[in-house]
Amino acid sequence: MAEIKKILYATDFSENSKWALTYALSFAQKYDAKLYILHVIQQPSYPLGMYAEISFDAMDKFNRNISDVTAKEMKNLCEVELKGFKNYESMIINGTPFVEIIRTAKEKEVELIVVGTHGRTGLDYVLFGSTAEKVVRKASCPVLSVRLPGKEVKNHKK
Numbered sequence: 001m002a003e004i005k006k007i008l009y010a011t012d013f014s015e016n017s018k019w020a021l022t023y024a025l026s027f028a029q030k031y032d033a034k035l036y037i038l039h040v041i042q043q044p045s046y047p048l049g050m051y052a053e054i055s056f057d058a059m060d061k062f063n064r065n066i067s068d069v070t071a072k073e074m075k076n077l078c079e080v081e082l083k084g085f086k087n088y089e090s091m092i093i094n095g096t097p098f099v100e101i102i103r104t105a106k107e108k109e110v111e112l113i114v115v116g117t118h119g120r121t122g123l124d125y126v127l128f129g130s131t132a133e134k135v136v137r138k139a140s141c142p143v144l145s146v147r148l149p150g151k152e153v154k155n156h157k158k
Contacts, residue, residue: 004031006110010038010101010135013073020116020146021081027112027144028085035088036108037078040097041070067092098134105139113143 009024011017028035043063074090082088093100105113117132132145 002111004111005033006036006108007033007112007114008036008038008101008105008108008110009114010040010097010131011077011116012039012097013077014116014118016116016118016146016148018077018081018116019148020114020144021077023144023146024114025082025085027114028087033087033111035085036104036110037074037088037090038101038104039070039074039090039092040100041066041092041094042097043094097131098138101131101135102138102140105141111141113139113141115143115145117145117147 004027007024007028009021011021024035027033070092074092078088078090091104093104101113101115113135115132115135117130132143136143136145
């Protein structure tokens with residue numbers, strides 16, 4: 001088995017994501033590895049006509065508010081969920097989640113990425129895809145995707 005000294009855990013602060021943290025933290029403790037905790041703020045997209053009605057001040061205020069809320073969420077996650085674990089670095093980045101997860105994994109030279117899955121199905125999946133799936137397909141290191149227990153995808157075939 002490959003040596004695991006650096007782990008990247010990507011979070012969106014959801015229940016699924018917090019469940020995935022239990023795995024990331026367990027691996028980090030078992031292998032005495034550094035844990036990188038990453039949240040990516042995806043910039044909202046607006047329909048073309050909306051730009052004329054949204055002031056840059058309003059957009060700036062909205063973005064600052066998102067950043068403040070995200071920083072509080074990250075601080076809370078690290079203080080409460082890490083249970084005294086100290087070998088970590090938290091990061092908040094703006095961008096497209098799967099792109100930034102892969103870029104950060106390469107930049108930090110991690111040996112494992114841990115992400116939660118939401119189990120999207122139907123039109124939601126077709127339109128938005130899955131960040132976890134894109135990370136699994138494009139990452140250059142192993143990816144552990146973790147589904148929240150009891151959230152199995154239902155088979156609608158008869």
